[in-house]
Amino acid sequence: MTKAIAATSDYFTQIWQMRYFWLSLVIKDLRTRYRGSVIGMGWSLLHPIAMTAVFCLVYTTLFDVSLIEYAPFVLSGMTLWGFFMTVTHEASQTFLISQAYLRQNPAPLAIYPLRTTLCGSFHFLLAMLVLFVYTWVVQGFGNLTAFGYLLSSLVLLFVIGWSMACCCGILNVLFQDTQHLLQVFMQMMFYCSPVFYYPEMVEKRGMGWLVDINPFAACMELIRAPVLRSEAPEIQSVLFAGGFALVLLCTATCLLARYQRRLIFHL
Amino acid sequence: MAQITFEDLSLSFRVRKGGKIGWKDFIVQGLRGKGQDDDWLTVNPLRNINLSITRGERVGILGNNGAGKSTMLKVLAGIYPPTVGKRTIEGTISSLFDLSLGxxxxxxxxxxxxxxxxxxxxxxxxxxxxxxxxxxxxxxxxxxxxxxxxxxxxxxxxxxxxxxxxxMPEIFIVDEVLSAGDAAFQEKAKKRMNKMMDTASLVVLVSHDMSLLGEFCTRVLWMDKGRIKEDGPAKKVIAQYLEESRQQQAA
CATH class of the missing domain: 1.10.8 (Helicase, Ruva Protein; domain 3)
Incomplete structure (x- = not known):
């Protein structure tokens, strides 16, 4: 046990020592994405905002809901979903695009999924800022009182994201069709998660279990409660998301421990 | 202090003959149980290597293509973990491999x-x-x-x-890349490496350029099929290698 703790702490020390390397790659990735685009950083906001506009156009009529409430609800869902897509679908390529470094230096593997997760986090936070400005204009600054809850939620989401990115990245090196399967899986989960519909809507129709057993739904509650309702997230969502984070973290740790030195043979 | 030691070191890994596996094949194979070993090939690029390189040595590695030279450097740099045996490295390492890397x-x-x-x-x-x-x-x-x-x-x-x-690393590892530079650069590189040797360095160099190995290295390892065939003074081993190459060509 003591040995495992020492090894983990040593691993994190190595990651920290390499911070200038992975941070410079994150900055490079962000710069590359925005280079040549007229609206610069706003480019990353285009997708969630455009999708929100489309959902608002169609579903405010179909669901008979108020646009003022529905718009931030969908935007928060799309923003978080964008983050999940980055740490699954995009992260599955993380070791393949970094193999020039993996073949040059025996650095900790976790820095490459960290690079993808940090890029995704940047885009996520940028969209969250838009969401905040909207809520401040429409509802006032009430949600600032719940800022502490939001911070804890963000930490938990980061752990989930980094762990997911490690798992997807390693599995995609081992099994070549992982990325494709992830895309299919995430698309299915998109419709099974309360991204653009309220959880109550499915509950009323006796499909509440769809949300209850869905960890992505719990993650959405972690963000929506403090930002949209200025309150602490429901305890069962926190516990569910926490458990989800723990399972992912353990899986990522096992995969990293097993493949830290051997992944190179699969590249 | 710069020091490299390999004790009975071997490296082997499995490669799937048909390229990478997908989830579908993996699950089907799992259900089938037996017969999967036919799909895999075990590669042994390094076999029973015993080696000790100490501070101040300039070691060259030569050998035919596929002899295990580059793999040896990758094990030295810690990129490939040895399957059997022990690798001990003391000192900071800096490496220059394939130009597409890093x-x-x-x-x-x-x-x-x-x-x-x-x-x-x-x-x-x-x-x-x-x-x-x-x-x-x-x-x-x-x-x-x-x-x-x-x-x-x-x-x-x-x-x-x-x-x-x-x-100014204590251990400097270079794969066959220096020859991509022009003559002026090669001269400059040699000077820089000589300067590094003044500060307690150790250089390991893979090259097919016999004159570079002969001029710069004090010791040469001749690798053949994953083993060290000869290990000795640069000029002697280079001469043996060239002689064998000539005999092979003549045959």
């Missing part, structure tokens, strides 16, 4: 100096202190403002060599 081809020369420097453990402060010297050594001038994708192989090797040696 560079961002979309980024400029200046940016790559930083990325590669950070990968070697430099900090923004330490790299800023060295960046002008590195740039000067490369003699690339305004090309450093251009993305690497426009560089020739010789230009990339200048950049890679300048960065890899800027840290």
């Amino acid at each position: 560079f961002e081809y979309d980024a400029t020369g200046w940016e790559n100096i930083r990325y590669r420097g950070f990968l070697q453990g430099e900090t923004p402060k330490s790299i800023e202190a060295k960046i002008d010297d590195i740039a000067e050594f490369t003699e690339l001038g305004e090309f450093l403002d251009m993305p690497l994708r426009y560089y020739s192989a010789g230009m990339v090797v200048r950049l890679g060599f300048a960065i890899a040696t800027s840290a």
